Amino acid sequence: MPRYNPAEIEPKWQTFWEDNKTFLTPEMPEGEKIYVLDMFPYPSGNGLHVGHPEGYTATDIFCRYWRMKGKSVLHPMGFDAFGLPAEEHAIKTNTPPRESTEKNIDEFRRQLKMLGFSYDWDREIATTDVDYFRWTQWIFTVLHDTWFDHTEQKGRPISELSIPDDVSAEGEDSVRRYQDEFRLAYLDDALVNWCAKLGTVLANEEVIDGKSERGGHPVTRMPLRQWMLRITHYAERLENDLADVNWPEGIKKLQSDWIGKSSGAEVDFFIGPENDFDVWKSNRESSATKFPRKPAGDVLRVYTTRPDTLFGATYMVISPEHPFVEKLTTADQAEAVKSYCEAASNKSDRDRQDDKKEKTGVFSGSYAINPINGAKVPIWIGDYVLISYGTGAIMAVPAHDIRDFEFAQKYGIKIVPVVDPKNAKDPAIDSDKVLAGEQCFAKHGVAINSGQYDGLSTKECKAKVIADLNSNGTGSEAVNYKLRDWLFSRQRFWGEPFPILHELDEDGKPNGLMRAVDVADLPVDLPHLEDYKPHGRPEPPLAKADDDWLYPVIDGKKYRRETNTMPQWAGSCWYYLRFIDPTNSECFIDPEKEKAWMPVDLYVGGAEHAVLHLLYARFWHKVLFDRGHVSTAEPFQQLVNQGMILGEYEYFGSKDSDGNWVPADQVKISAIAAETFSKHIKTEENFEVIGFSKEEIEKVGGQFVLKSDHSVSVKATAEKMSKSRGNVINPDIVVDEYGADTLRLYEMFMGPLEQTKPWNMDSVGGIRNFLGRAWRMIMDENADGMTLNVAVKDEAPSDEQLRTLHKTIKAISNDTETLGYNTAIARMMEFVNFFTRETVRPKSIMKQFVLLLAPYAPHIAEELWAALGNSNTLAYENWPEYDDSLTRDATIEIPIQIKGKIKAKIQVEPGTSKADLEAAARSNDKISAILSDVEIIKVIAVPDKMVNFVVK
């Protein structure tokens, strides 16, 4: 095999690694460990996409490098295999989703192996494996068994929850119901999208404008009993512990914003009879508890981040779902309120948000009394206030909140400024207008119209108001989070069944009590179903299971199984733990192994999981940590998000309806059309689009134009790869044509890992050329057998050759450790360019180079390693060491500048002193000629960098 032939050597080495279990990882680390994890893929029917190997190659290089540096490397792969597409397929074909799922996994595995990744395949898991989801269910029972102790800021066993005397007095059932209120996993009514026509519950993405995506049938929102996870209790820790992980700042901020901590105050506005206000207030002040934990019916409690603006609260708004709506509505407003609330309830969350341009509301007819000044303020009902945030009610301060301002203007409500924007730097703020109530000012300033608080800065005023509210019992400091509890159930078949049993009474009806399935009885497998079609009731498909499954009898007691299933997130929340101990049948992970391998040292995946997956996984991890099942507070030490790979550049011109060419900068690609066009782009203006090839265009004056007609301007665009666009690059084809090593190297050479970058097939060929050159540098491609190039000799290297080698080792080592793979590959190219020109290529140096290449292009490296006379894999060879003294050149070039412009270059020894540098510069002919007729003002000489003469 004389020529470089990846089609032959790649399968050969893949088989070798598999047969010899080259990448089998020891149960326990030997020496230093490193755990490198990829976000495991959802095995879709489309197979691998070129985006997958980007991250996977990055981690694989890292692993191969550290293996050669002597670390124990854990590098596993698995499949996030529950998911909607498999279920849709099952409904259509009436085959169990497990069948198509396993077929897809087989295809994914084949493709992954084809790329030569050094996974320990013995650790492969799929979230759909019964042996795996057995432990997903077990973790759910842990969540179910845990309550959050706010004093300790920690999850504790439910058995340690102290039960109030009055509850325990009511008996066992009351105690159980009380406990259920505190569990991290709890049942609650949540709204679902119910489509009667399709007979099924739809996900939010499946509902468009209140109609089903499929068929366009009406969708109504109805409450359904569903599982929730109390992630909100962990908000504080999820926020704080971000400080301890090495993640991109942007991702941390995204998570932090999602958690959305804000602080302010809760304030009670009196809504009882007006005359009772004074009595109520003095009662509050004199009571021992002052501000009660739960408000009674005589007050409307609000949350505000600006208690300093309390004097400017000219009205209140409660959400249409607020429990006080009915109570606060007066007879003459009843009709208007009723129709308003009904309209609001029919709107989906999304529709409500779409309406944001125009705020709507209706007056309830009632008033509340502002506790700080006794002012009577009207209470409105408006859907711009969300029931799920804060208390579901607000005090509206139109002068200093843009939403309240818009609302007040629309409905003619009084606007009272209470913050003077005095020294606001924003030129858009007009103080006079603000003070006249004609402009909204939401920033900090100085209190006015606020009685005793006048003149205080916003910050001081806030503190003082809170202190006063505290002492008179009408308010209290409060913290809120945007984060909501996690809706954890899905009305789907293809997911993990909940390990929960509902108790039935004598009539066979659930009595509201439930219990978790015993650990010994796990897993709860999915039942066999005759078909997967919707059954027409607003209930999950598992309700179609036969009675054997649905109604288990334990100790003579009949139960009904929970029929919801878990969301896809469940399996991906803890897979990184199971990889450490994938076949353990005694527990979800051996604690000794967990301690030895955790945390994950490097986690690489797409940014689309920046918030939810990572937040959910961190939450589960913290619960497991609190309950003593894992040893680290955070699961993922370092996180890197790979950038998206776009399709190839496409070039096109546009013609308007009259057939005239439209300048490229006046054309906008339509986002909607981008989902639907195939090969042809659509524009927002619906111009006719004419595609061009790269050869037909050129750039003139910063604009692409048609070569044949410079008056036609051409737009260039690289778009997200998608099937409908027809710009998807299939890794199978790339491997077929160029080889896996080329694909790996190309994806790493495209640019920084984190960056979005367009595919370019020509450049792939360039990488293939580089590997061919590397091959020829060492091998004789004209020979029949595996013969070394005649230039490769057992000779001692020259100084220059040695320097080139050591510089290369240094650069590649540094770049590999920092994931700077694109520049590492550039250094390999320089190395090959250099040695291709050398007529003697010392074998010792060639061997070192092959080791440097190995993590990046392992197949060709193994082949060359063997050709150089080695009989075993190079996967565990020592990574080449460099001698720093050998990386330095004998002389270096120093630029000499006059007034910052380079006029000459001189050669000096590294480390030449300032004075010597200056002297050397002055003695340069050209420089001395220039310096002879000018006045030198200043000389800057930086050793090893440059010399600059500032002259007049």
Next chain:
RNA sequence: GCCAGAGUGGCGGAAUUGGCAGACGCGCUGGAUUCAAAAUCCAGUGAGGGCAACCUCGUGUGGGUUCAAGUCCCACCUCUGGUACCA
């Protein structure tokens, strides 16, 4: 609107702490080899000017700091991604 990131040759991209802008690759041009082509090897390739040595300009735009700015500061423009009434 808000938040984050990014604008460097024809293209993808290099450039420790401010210190030779354009490494490396693609593309293109020329040459060698060949009957010819492919492949390969060698050389050139930011723009403008000059016969030439060389000169001028040049990192989205406009200012600024500095002996020196792709890098630091201010303002703006464009693109990409995320987000959406969170009081």
